[in-house]
Amino acid sequence: MNRTLRHVLPAVAAVLLTVALAACGESASTATGGGGTGAADPDTLVFAAVPSEQSTSLQADFKPVLDMLARETGKKIEFRQATDYAAVIEGQLSGQVQIAQYGPLSFVLAQAKGAAITPVGAQISAKGATPGYQSYAITKAGSPIKSIADFAGKKICFVDPNSTSGYLYPTAALLQAGIDPTTGIQPIFAGGHDASVLEVASGRCDAGFAEDSMVDTTLIQKGQLKPGDITTLWKSDIIPGSPVAISTSLSPELQAKLTDAFQNKANADYLKANGFCAGTCTVGDGGYWGYAPVDNAFYDPIRKVCDTTKNKNCTTAS
Known part of the structure; x- marks a missing residue:
């Protein structure tokens, strides 16, 4: 899409x-x-x-x-x-x-x-x-991207403009790294936490953001990811x-x-x-x-x- x-x-x-x-x-x-x-x-x-x-x-x-x-x-x-x-x-x-x-x-x-x-x-x-969870910044395993500062100019997957862990907290992290969330990257809205992770895993997004459980357990339990497919390089405060x-x-x-x-x-x-x-x-x-x-x-x-x-x-x- x-x-x-x-x-x-x-x-x-x-x-x-x-x-x-x-x-x-x-x-x-x-x-x-x-x-x-x-x-x-x-x-x-x-x-x-x-x-x-x-x-x-x-x-x-x-x-x-x-x-x-x-x-x-x-x-x-x-x-x-x-x-x-x-x-x-x-x-x-x-x-x-x-x-x-x-x-x-x-x-x-x-x-x-x-x-x-x-x-x-x-x-x-x-x-x-x-009640609480975290937002993760993620990359495909082996990616040269090692920190949020490296997101500049890259295709970055978000979840939804009104998502807390999939957009609000990530934009705060990008701003802290000196990156404008709208002009400093190529933003892509995947539409779901699973979609954001899978777009990163496939390489269609260079990096992205999603909620913790989608990365740590849900997609692995469903067989859509294997442990080690995704690297988590940033975790938000508890949301x-x-x-x-x-x-x-x-x-x-x-x-x-x-x-x-x-x-x-x-x-x-x-x-x-x-x-x-x-x-x-x-x-x-x-x-x-x-x-x-x-x-x-x-x-x-x-x-x-x-x-x-x-x-x-x-x-x-x-």
Whole structure:
């Protein structure tokens, strides 16, 4: 896919998702009712998410959680798989999405653009873990590129303009190395963390960025990479984990039910014990155990990096 098309697709995807959500009917579009207006909560709650890798099975990955939410709330839970975070943000801004799984940057951006949302949990890989991960700068094994300073003038793969580990933190690293992220390199948006890594492994990108688990475990477990195929030459500070956010326009009672559901029941132990899944039980497409409670302040480090980099993607969706 050429680079021009990569930049056009996110905008098209946002339009398509908005149209698709509008087709959900009046029950979904009444999401702006609830808490602040006295209007009834919608009968259908729309849950939107973006896959962390090329996937057609994201709904199946979230099915145990969706079924649990339906039981806990008494509502129909309708899932929407979006192509990029811009589409999810537009869905929450328009009131068509009541629940959304975000990346940290896209959550901060959604709030900055005026979405009436609050984070209720962040993904964790194991019970009791602190929600967080890292961005890696990577090259193909044997590459002459040895540091981020060597990225100047090269074809560099990113994930998505609204990706935290796949763009925001990498741009901060490039700036620190004295490289302009837009003019000092040849930026290529791969569209997924897996795609960014595989483009580097194939040599189509000279170097790139992706989240830690995609490099360390996911692609190796899937047989798409062998240990040693990729060299990691930089690791970011710990990034606050990816949040799930709910609309604050819902009634306080429904918000409380959703908060309790994500913080105490949307986890592998509860879902398996209560028959929502059998065998290996994970939450989402990253093999997560579940969610840990978080609040708005937890994402202040993202806002600080935004202030430092003056990254336009912190205030405007690409």
